[in-house]
Amino acid sequence: MPVFAIIGHTARTDGSFSLNDLPGGAGRMDILCRCVNTSLFLSHDLRRDVACYLVLQGDPDPPKTVFFSGEAVRYLSPDERSAGSLIKKALTLLPTPTYQESTPGVYMRRGGIHDLLTDHHFTVLDEGGEDIRKVSPLPGAFLLSDHHDFLAEEVAGIEGLPRVSVGPRSYHADHAITVTLNEIDRRNFVWT
């Protein structure tokens, strides 16, 4: 079960943002919405074995984590507004230390990257890492940052983690997820 976790350094932590302004008022929530898309969508199908965690660190009440389960999610379409709408709804819940379901397959809890690090053995998707095509076996859980680098206090928690790279140029987080899943698909599925 591939796991992706994306840090949204400025992503809004209440449900007051407008779906018409995901990049601005919602604190680059558009990036996280695209990561949900690339983690979970196949053509006319969903990746039912993938889990996608969004770590929201923006105002007014950080950190919170929103979790999309590919196995259970419903009411999700590929467009950014659709994921944004489900995130917004999840953020209307009162945060507790354990995940609560807001809509089918979408969950929210109080907690950030340090809590996630205790749940999964992450590999960091990072330009400086080993070429993913040469890594065997492939890791099961991948940690990414948004358009900002990891902050100093985050680096302290992840500096010992393995790192893999998807290519010789620096990609958006959602594009890096797509390339990672392509490598996973190539190892796990037979071409027909």
Added chain:
Amino acid sequence: MPVFAIIGHTARTDGSFSLNDLPGGAGRMDILCRCVNTSLFLSHDLRRDVACYLVLQGDPDPPKTVFFSGEAVRYLSPDERSAGSLIKKALTLLPTPTYQESTPGVYMRRGGIHDLLTDHHFTVLDEGGEDIRKVSPLPGAFLLSDHHDFLAEEVAGIEGLPRVSVGPRSYHADHAITVTLNEIDRRNFVWT
């Protein structure tokens, strides 16, 4: 200069659609917006050597082609609304057989897939094609369909074209573009 062309079978051909409903009223324009994103964006940079053509075949006035030049484009952000806004503006121009610029680096003309086929030597991105990792040299121009298969009248024009596949599963068009560009990057850029 990599070229991508995506057929939007239902994509609206006037500028009357709402940016708040790109999947619905705009005829799955969200798919084309994501293809613009994956064709042109690197982390904190644009792919200045890529050209992205959107072939719009929906009501009320098909076909029209909107062209994004990576070299010249301005005012483009990664979110779907941003690309949608530039497409909408391009569709307010009166269509002519040659491209007219609507905003810097964005152009529109009257014409569809058959006109594009005379401009570029396309390879079709198709699940049934040869594995892109085994193709050498890589093609320079790639043709993709949206969530619909190519129509019978389109197939007539493209049935003799070479086909390459990006993986063993069926992907959204924008994800296929990301994987294709990763393969191009790996052949053209040195890992640092």
